[in-house]
Amino acid sequence: GSCRVSMSITEIRSGFNTIKANIQARDPIRTLSxxxxxxxxxxxxxxxxxxxxxxxxxxxxxxxxxHCRTEDSYINRKISSIANSFLSVRRSLQQCQEQNKCVCxxxxxxxxxxxxxNYEELNVTAAAMKSLGELDxxxxxxxxxx
Amino acid sequence: xxxxxxxxxxxxxxxxxxxMKNVLHxxxxxxxxxxxxxxxxxxxxxxxxxxxxxxxxxxxRTWCDLSSETSDYEEQYYASVKAFLNGxxxxxxxxxxxxxxxxxxxxxxxxxxxxxxxxxxIILTAPEKWKRSPAGESVSLLQVYPGLQYNVSVxxxxxxxxxxxxxxxNTLLVPWLEPGTAYCVxxxxxxxxxxxxxxxxxEHCISTLKDKTSGxxx
Numbered sequence: 001g002s003c004r005v006s007m008s009i010t011e012i013r014s015g016f017n018t019i020k021a022n023i024q025a026r027d028p029i030r031t032l033s034x035x036x037x038x039x040x041x042x043x044x045x046x047x048x049x050x051x052x053x054x055x056x057x058x059x060x061x062x063x064x065x066x067h068c069r070t071e072d073s074y075i076n077r078k079i080s081s082i083a084n085s086f087l088s089v090r091r092s093l094q095q096c097q098e099q100n101k102c103v104c105x106x107x108x109x110x111x112x113x114x115x116x117x118n119y120e121e122l123n124v125t126a127a128a129m130k131s132l133g134e135l136d137x138x139x140x141x142x143x144x145x146x
Numbered sequence: 147x148x149x150x151x152x153x154x155x156x157x158x159x160x161x162x163x164x165x166m167k168n169v170l171h172x173x174x175x176x177x178x179x180x181x182x183x184x185x186x187x188x189x190x191x192x193x194x195x196x197x198x199x200x201x202x203x204x205x206x207r208t209w210c211d212l213s214s215e216t217s218d219y220e221e222q223y224y225a226s227v228k229a230f231l232n233g234x235x236x237x238x239x240x241x242x243x244x245x246x247x248x249x250x251x252x253x254x255x256x257x258x259x260x261x262x263x264x265x266x267x268i269i270l271t272a273p274e275k276w277k278r279s280p281a282g283e284s285v286s287l288l289q290v291y292p293g294l295q296y297n298v299s300v301x302x303x304x305x306x307x308x309x310x311x312x313x314x315x316n317t318l319l320v321p322w323l324e325p326g327t328a329y330c331v332x333x334x335x336x337x338x339x340x341x342x343x344x345x346x347x348x349e350h351c352i353s354t355l356k357d358k359t360s361g362x363x364x
């Protein structure tokens with residue numbers, strides 16, 4: 001069901017905006033999207049939103065931020081502050097999931113499986129950097145419905 | 147086959163977007179005068195193929211309207227330009243990844259005002275998203291950005307006192323004003339997330355009606 005979670009998306013978004021061009025420039029692969037292939041996140045049913053959001057936040061915490069170190073300390077600081085914001089948002093989503101409002105339907109399970117398949121197509125660093133560069137895709141989707 | 151590409155590259159290849167009218171712009175290669183021709187291609191991020199833009203093939207201008215090709219704002223895009231001169235060519239030069247939803251600029255709202263003796267009524271209209279043809283379906287940017295808000299400034303021209311209001315709906319009634327006084331109204335759009343805002347509209351000035359009672363007793 002719908003799960004109203006107060007999200008500091010704006011905070012994440014403004015942090016990401018400062019490094020977006022730099023991070024996306026590190027991703028030379030135009031032909032694959034971790035989050036959008038083969039179907040856009042916008043195709044996810046409303047009822048699956050809460051679960052997909054929670055799972056994607058977990059994906060970013062477990063498989064993305066830790067593999068995104070760069071040679072630029074400013075960029076690294078921004079990445080870790082985004083990661084911290086993610087941590088607090090995921091905690092909120094966790095509470096939502098535990099209160100069983102977060103239904104994980106078959107479609108969300110399929111979507112998350114595909115995200116991992118796309119991720120494993122590349123080596124870890126490339127996949128993590130591409131995922132980080134797609135953060136606005138995640139935020140656009142979350143903001144659209146919130 | 148591809149010619150030997152020794153021509154300098156087009157420079158500063160980027161999208162300029164207003165209300166999601168998305169136009170690719172670039173500068174001519176360094177040191178080249180007239181006669182340079184260009185061709186353009188674009189791709190949807192995450193999809194494998196580059197697509198040529200026929201209307202921007204062998205053009206000598208340095209822009210190409212890709213609004214139609216980039217109108218789905220749930221997708222992100224790349225575009226690329228190649229230059230030709232006297233049998234030589236440049237490399238393809240790409241834009242940064244373009245996200246119409248976050249990378250567009252928004253025009254100010256349209257402001258209309260009316261007045262009574264002691265109040266001003268303000269109606270604000272958000273601009274429309276770019277559309278293929280005038281007959282096409284109109285989509286307000288309010289539908290694209292549901293959290294869209296308005297910042298409204300009201301200036302008393304006599305006292306130079308200014309009020310600011312931040313509203314979510316598109317009408318505002320400003321009460322308790324002085325009769326027979328000129329007020330100027332200007333408004334701006336603000337989208338909280340993704341963080342976007344327009345400039346302020348030009349000022350619309352209107353006078354409150356004269357106080358009828360003061361006219362009779364005089």
